[in-house]
Amino acid sequence: MSGFVSFVGSGPGDPELLTLKAVDRLRAADIVLFDDLSAGPVLRHVRADADLVAVGKRAGRPSPSQSHVSALLVAHAATGARVVRLKSGDPAIFGRLEEEIVALRDAGIGFEIVPGISSASAAAAAAAIPLTRRLSARRVQFVTGHDVTGTLPQARNMAALADPDATTVVFMPKRTFPALADDLVAHGLPPHTPALFAENVGHPDQRLTRTTVAALADRLRATVSEAPALILYGPLMEEA
Ligand SMILES: C[S@@+](CC[C@H](N)C(=O)[O-])C[C@H]1O[C@@H](n2cnc3c(N)ncnc32)[C@H](O)[C@@H]1O
Structure with missing residues (x-):
């Protein structure tokens, strides 16, 4: 069974600027992969039993490579999980969305894009x-x-x-x-x-x-x- 990935726009950071669809996907997610700029109060919508995975720069550590993030996304979705890939603002604007879509397509994993407020x-x-x-x-x-x-x-x-x-x-x-x-x-x-x-x-x-x-x-x-x-x-x- 393969899972499904929702690319979700987190907006700029103000939780009131999340869309209703974004909140729905965050609540339903089994696992959320998020960047530094998409962290913060919006993550409060994630269920307590869901996994949160930071894939941005943390505490001076270099950011994981794009190929590593894409591979992580595929690996988690392949377990059958409902995955949210949370990206700041609108995921389609300077969000390296293309690389991740290509990886999912190559792996035959379904996805959707939930736009956010840039x-x-x-x-x-x-x-x-x-x-x-x-x-x-x-x-x-x-x-x-x-x-x-x-x-x-x-x-x-x-x-x-x-x-x-x-x-x-x-x-x-x-x-x-x-x-x-x-x-x-x-x-x-x-x-x-x-x-x-x-x-x-x-x-x-x-x-x-x-x-x-x-x-x-x-x-x-x-x-x-x-x-x-x-x-x-x-x-x-x-x-x-
Ligand atoms: C990788 S791009 C992602 C842009 C994002 N997809 C969007 O639509 O806002 C990151 C850049 O977006 C801008 N950015 C993102 N969030 C911001 C915020 N809350 N305030 C100001 N600039 C922000 C900054 O220029 C930052 O370096």
């Missing part, structure tokens, strides 16, 4: 910023601040990234944003373009800082905290 949507909502605006932000794009090597992606679509009519959300931006900002300005984006630095979104210590692309780059050149953070820039609606 930290991008949650950050915009917390700062009262519409991601699109009818007149000034007709496009929204989600990009990553680093590639598999941990550095700023070499192949960057600078025309898109420096588009003044788009809202851009940069995931994993902290160490590479200064270099990206230099490139944006070199490609015509005004340095005073509005930016939002959103740390620990959906957590009690959430911090939202309204700034500009150039000022944020200067700040991140000087200091970088450990908190998960996103950067939004573009024609962001101003504070009331």
